[in-house]
Amino acid sequence: MYLKRWSVLALLLCFGLLTNSCDNEVDVVGDWKEVPVVYGVINPLPLFEPMEPHYIRIEKAFLDPRTDAFQIAQRPDSLYYGPFDLEVILFQQSLQGSQVISTALDTLERVSAVDEGFGDREEGIFAASPNYIYKSDAVVPVGAYLMLKVKNLSSGKEYDIYTKAIQAGDLDLTGQTFRNFRVNTPSTSLGVKWVNYDQGSQDWIFRDINFNWATPTDAAVYDLSLDIHYYEFEVDESQTGEPEIAGTRVLKTLTWTPFRSIMASGSSEPKGLCSACPATYERFVEGDGSVAQEINGENFFRYLASNLSSTTDNNIRRCFSHFDVQVDAAGVDLANYLKANAANQTLVGGLFPAEPYTNVPDGYGIFTTKMFTNKKGYDLDDEVLEYLKFGEITRDLGFRDYSCN
Known part of the structure; x- marks a missing residue:
């Protein structure tokens, strides 16, 4: 035929x-x-x-x-x-x-x-x-x-x-965070340490940071995003220490989505409203009830280097403020x-x-x-701020080795 x-x-x-x-x-x-x-x-x-x-x-x-x-x-x-x-x-x-x-x-x-x-x-x-x-x-x-x-x-x-x-x-009224859909790690109590300087080898060592969240019922796929907040300002290059020029500071944000379409462990099955009802709905049978992804520090710095312009030929400088984590879930x-x-x-x-x-x-x-949940107010460890200024990947981006907060 x-x-x-x-x-x-x-x-x-x-x-x-x-x-x-x-x-x-x-x-x-x-x-x-x-x-x-x-x-x-x-x-x-x-x-x-x-x-x-x-x-x-x-x-x-x-x-x-x-x-x-x-x-x-x-x-x-x-x-x-x-x-x-x-x-x-x-x-x-x-x-x-x-x-x-x-x-x-x-x-x-x-x-x-x-x-x-x-x-x-x-x-x-x-x-x-x-x-x-x-x-x-x-x-x-x-x-x-x-x-x-x-x-x-x-x-x-x-x-x-x-x-x-x-x-x-239920929604936690302190923010867009659901009690059983929440970012578990990392904690906001300590600065995120994506890199440290090894005194023995005198090398920068990149580290993995684990991002883990609890899964809501019937969610099966996720995106993980970071809103990276930083300030740009002008400095007086004619003076020692390049002091910041008052009134030039502007808050900016980069949204980085290092992971898309993360599949939760589990399986789908057709199911009705009741045992005798037609199986018109697809339901998700969860696995261990949490999802985790690791972000390596090198990837974090390379993202900044790819999305921010060099400041080697101008008087623009930057300093880090904080970052927020958002997890988007879908059925x-x-x-x-x-x-x-x-x-x-x-x-x-x-x-x-x-x-x-x-x-x-x-x-x-x-x-x-x-549906989404987020966790706000992550700081960076002091050594991460130091790498932003002096590290090979980001040293041309004009970051100061301290937070603007």
Whole structure:
């Protein structure tokens, strides 16, 4: 039997939470059918937390054996459903006795991404403008069972997409730190010691620092980021010691994400709201309940050297203030999607790639939830500050060998 291969182009949204390269081409074999493309990450919060809008991209895959796919990709009406084509409702599901109850949280509105402050798409395969997304102002409780119902009002076709919101316990009102989703190590009580000077060998020795955090329920993939805060100021080079010129100090921040898409130990399994309920939700069975990554001091200094300009030919100087740690978590649906995507990228040979993971029935994409925790106020050890000024990697960056605090 002869199979004709048609190319379907569809946007794969790169999540702000866990940024990864996105493939633009999906291979489909067979007759035409309606194929929705849905990408959305919902951020559940306790009810007393300030709410931010949720945004979901909903588009359609397209298929035309008579027209070049790259030409079709530049036609907005080939990418987007019409303004009145879809009804999109976010539901919370719960159990009353043996009956599953669906409660509508919000009906999503189609909006312009430009009007929401996101701008047009980058120039490329797809039409850059217009850029439509769907917006919700729903307050989504932590741990909620969620269903996104997408109904095509023209064709009558409905798509029910399920995900389980991450459950992270109560919010610690001292900051964005959940009691059972928290950064355990390192401690903020001592300066982080990424390097020390060995008197015997008279060499700088880089050290590993362990970053460990407790895992919230149903989270399966993480990003680890550091917000590095430092000051820049001007100095009077004509005077001994290059004193700082008053009024020139400016606080700046670099955000470094040394680890992306860290998979927690554990496995996923389909599960319903009850033992007799359909297995519509994917749940994550945790392993040891914590995740850890080590950051070597050399990598820290090389990141600074790659992202800060040299000050050898000007009177700009810098001093370190502090850094904060943030851990972003996402649900098992995204973890499964990333694993499948990685498996497809390593495929060699064969007519077609492996089937991409999706929790969108008869479609493509992913619908999941996210959450974050952070720990603020990390200082650097005195020897680290000394290396910033004198060390081989960072000595041209103009750091003082003391903290600005």
